[in-house]
Amino acid sequence: MPEERNEYNMYEINICHLYPDLLNLYGDRGNIIALRKRAQWRGINVNVHSVTLNQPFFPENYDIIFLGGGQDYEQEIIQNDLIVEKGAEIKNAIENNIVFLCICGGYQLLGKYYKTWDGKEIEFLGALNLWTIGSKERLIGNLIYECSYLKDEKNDGLIVGFENHSGKTYLGEGVEPLGTVIKGYGNNGEDSFEGARYKNVFCSYSHGSLLPKNPLLTDYLLSVAIKRNYKDFVSLQSIDNSIENQARESMIKRLLL
Amino acid sequence: MVTGTNGKTTTSRIIGQILHENKTNYITNKSGANLVSGIVTTFIEHYRKKEYHLPKTALIEIDEAAFKVITERISPDILVVTNFFRDQLDRYGELYTTVRGVREGLERCPNTQLILNADDSLCVSLAENREKVLYYGFDDNAYNNQIENSNSDASFCIKCRTKYIYNNHVFGHLGSFSCPSCGYSKPLTQVTCTKIPELNSTNSTIEMKLDQYGKIRTTINLPGLYNVYNALAGTALGYQLGCSTKTIIKALNTFECGFGRMETIVKDNKNIRIILVKNPTGFNQVINYLLTEKGNTQIAFLINDNLADGTDISWLWDVDIENLQLISDNTSVFYTSGVRGEDMSVRLKYAGIYTRKISYIKDYHELITTALSSMKENENFYILPTYTAMLDLRKILQKKFGLKAFWK
Numbered sequence: 001m002p003e004e005r006n007e008y009n010m011y012e013i014n015i016c017h018l019y020p021d022l023l024n025l026y027g028d029r030g031n032i033i034a035l036r037k038r039a040q041w042r043g044i045n046v047n048v049h050s051v052t053l054n055q056p057f058f059p060e061n062y063d064i065i066f067l068g069g070g071q072d073y074e075q076e077i078i079q080n081d082l083i084v085e086k087g088a089e090i091k092n093a094i095e096n097n098i099v100f101l102c103i104c105g106g107y108q109l110l111g112k113y114y115k116t117w118d119g120k121e122i123e124f125l126g127a128l129n130l131w132t133i134g135s136k137e138r139l140i141g142n143l144i145y146e147c148s149y150l151k152d153e154k155n156d157g158l159i160v161g162f163e164n165h166s167g168k169t170y171l172g173e174g175v176e177p178l179g180t181v182i183k184g185y186g187n188n189g190e191d192s193f194e195g196a197r198y199k200n201v202f203c204s205y206s207h208g209s210l211l212p213k214n215p216l217l218t219d220y221l222l223s224v225a226i227k228r229n230y231k232d233f234v235s236l237q238s239i240d241n242s243i244e245n246q247a248r249e250s251m252i253k254r255l256l257l
Numbered sequence: 258m259v260t261g262t263n264g265k266t267t268t269s270r271i272i273g274q275i276l277h278e279n280k281t282n283y284i285t286n287k288s289g290a291n292l293v294s295g296i297v298t299t300f301i302e303h304y305r306k307k308e309y310h311l312p313k314t315a316l317i318e319i320d321e322a323a324f325k326v327i328t329e330r331i332s333p334d335i336l337v338v339t340n341f342f343r344d345q346l347d348r349y350g351e352l353y354t355t356v357r358g359v360r361e362g363l364e365r366c367p368n369t370q371l372i373l374n375a376d377d378s379l380c381v382s383l384a385e386n387r388e389k390v391l392y393y394g395f396d397d398n399a400y401n402n403q404i405e406n407s408n409s410d411a412s413f414c415i416k417c418r419t420k421y422i423y424n425n426h427v428f429g430h431l432g433s434f435s436c437p438s439c440g441y442s443k444p445l446t447q448v449t450c451t452k453i454p455e456l457n458s459t460n461s462t463i464e465m466k467l468d469q470y471g472k473i474r475t476t477i478n479l480p481g482l483y484n485v486y487n488a489l490a491g492t493a494l495g496y497q498l499g500c501s502t503k504t505i506i507k508a509l510n511t512f513e514c515g516f517g518r519m520e521t522i523v524k525d526n527k528n529i530r531i532i533l534v535k536n537p538t539g540f541n542q543v544i545n546y547l548l549t550e551k552g553n554t555q556i557a558f559l560i561n562d563n564l565a566d567g568t569d570i571s572w573l574w575d576v577d578i579e580n581l582q583l584i585s586d587n588t589s590v591f592y593t594s595g596v597r598g599e600d601m602s603v604r605l606k607y608a609g610i611y612t613r614k615i616s617y618i619k620d621y622h623e624l625i626t627t628a629l630s631s632m633k634e635n636e637n638f639y640i641l642p643t644y645t646a647m648l649d650l651r652k653i654l655q656k657k658f659g660l661k662a663f664w665k
């Protein structure tokens with residue numbers, strides 16, 4: 001494993017894990033681990049910071065901000081803090097092109113509202129033009145979707161994850177899906193969209209964890225984040241992904257063949 | 258009845274031993290048959306029309322999600338609850354839903370005596386508005402956690418949602434919790450672990466204080482802190498039944514390890530040690546135990562994602578696999594196998610294990626042969642399977658290595 005590469009030593013990435021003590025379900029911290037490791041393997045300096053309830057939040061200090069999913073109980077605890085205390089800063093950061101990765105509950109919270117299956121409407125942050133409607137069934141299972149921007153001669157652009165949500169999310173004007181569902185439900189099981197993209201915000205229902213098994217997406221997020229800060233940055237050097245790809249491809253084979 | 262996320266089977270086995278030493282005839286369900294169907298089967302199997310010496314006692318291990326359903330038919334005289342941790346969430350929804358389900362079941366049995374883990378804030382919440390409660394737990398000075406597990410299942414007050422303060426942390430969210438806002442806190446215990454003089458790879462010596470009886474000291478043939486909790490739970494039940502300390506101590510001493518929780522098979526003077534893994538907290542405990550291994554060793558992870566394992570394997574990322582780096586010098590190979598073995602390889606790689614030490618071998622027979630052939634006598638080879646992987650593993654050990662049904 002290459003731990004030190006001089007040409008990358010000049011770069012530094014600051015990652016912020018929002019509410020790590022509350023939104024930490026379904027192995028979402030694997031995403032932080034993947035970002036950190038893949039940057040470090042190239043010799044990039046990485047710092048991971050935690051910001052939780054009642055703590056001041058200065059998003060301009062960070063290159064990547066991560067928001068995971070939680071149980072309903074824990075999500076309710078952070079709701080007020082996220083919307084009232086940190087809401088304006090989050091919106092500001094999004095408009096300033098800071099990279100966000102938001103999974104499941106974190107994804108829903110950035111939207112406009114959540115309507116429960118019996119009609120109660122809960123107002124969310126409204127940073128992205130999307131909304132979620134609760135359903136009685138849960139959308140659970142392995143998930144494959146295609147991201148066209150990750151596709152080239154060498155790569156199939158397929159992302160593998162595991163979804164588990166009862167909310168169905170719908171995208172409005174100005175928000176693009178993260179990918180197109182090949183197998184599984186995705187946002188709502190109806191429009192074949194999975195996740196959301198707006199500026200440098202990436203949202204998905206994929207646990208799995210998402211990033212470790214999909215190194216192409218991880219590198220994509222890292223590249224976007226570095227480029228935002230270092231104008232001379234061209235690309236990340238490629239590293240050996242055979243272990244990751246074996247796991248990814250074996251799931252693709254299992255679901256598609 | 259015994260319920261909870263982790264330790265149900267071991268606790269039931271310990272209680273079984275206590276009943277046996279106490280000369281109490283009892284019927285019990287087979288390990289794993291802890292859903293409503295399995296429990297009904299147990300009662301039917303023991304039904305006789307005209308027999309005079311039928312046992313009057315049933316010892317039932319019950320799945321925490323099935324408890325609500327079974328209480329529509331039967332009320333236990335005593336319910337032991339071991340703990341609540343995140344387990345196979347895709348099957349049960351959410352942790353708090355599970356706790357709520359047990360509470361709803363309990364509403365149907367107001368006369369049931371509860372025996373609860375006082376160190377688990379979720380467990381203690383079941384005692385609300387109930388009179389017959391006995392608590393077991395750790396004294397603050399009994400054990401101090403050295404390795405902090407980063408992921409805690411319940412760090413916020415179940416009553417008012419304020420972050421708990423801990424006087425002492427045992428593992429996971431277990432410890433002496435108290436809420437600075439509403440005052441909800443760890444209750445006084447009647448069965449208390451006061452000291453753990455010895456905790457090694459095969460057994461544990463525990464000192465306990467039983468309210469009416471005073472101090473006792475005993476050794477159990479089980480490693481790991483989590484088994485100290487199981488011993489406490491069993492002891493609390495014996496205490497509740499009025500068994501003598503002599504009976505309890507004898508039962509704990511003679512108790513033999515249960516189904517897959519830690520089995521050792523000796524092949525050509527080499528030890529194959531099998532430990533079941535099924536959720537992050539249990540897995541973390543197994544890793545803490547592996548860290549006590551000082552000799553040369555090899556470790557295999559057999560990960561399946563069948564219904565009985567949990568179809569979502571993302572929980573592997575909630576396990577502190579990183580701690581294995583501490584023994585990676587004396588671990589020559591980390592094998593992975595099972596339907597999701599390749600995912601485990603990824604987990605190991607991102608936990609900082611050298612990729613040249615990670616070896617995915619699909620076939621269990623080949624994996625075991627490879628490991629054994631590179632081992633010296635008296636060395637340990639650890640196999641950590643999920644539930645259905647363990648069933649497959651046994652078949653192979655029986656068929657290909659001619660090992661008898663050692664787990665019976």
Ligand SMILES: [Zn+2]
Binds near residue numbers: 440
């Ligand atoms: Zn409180």
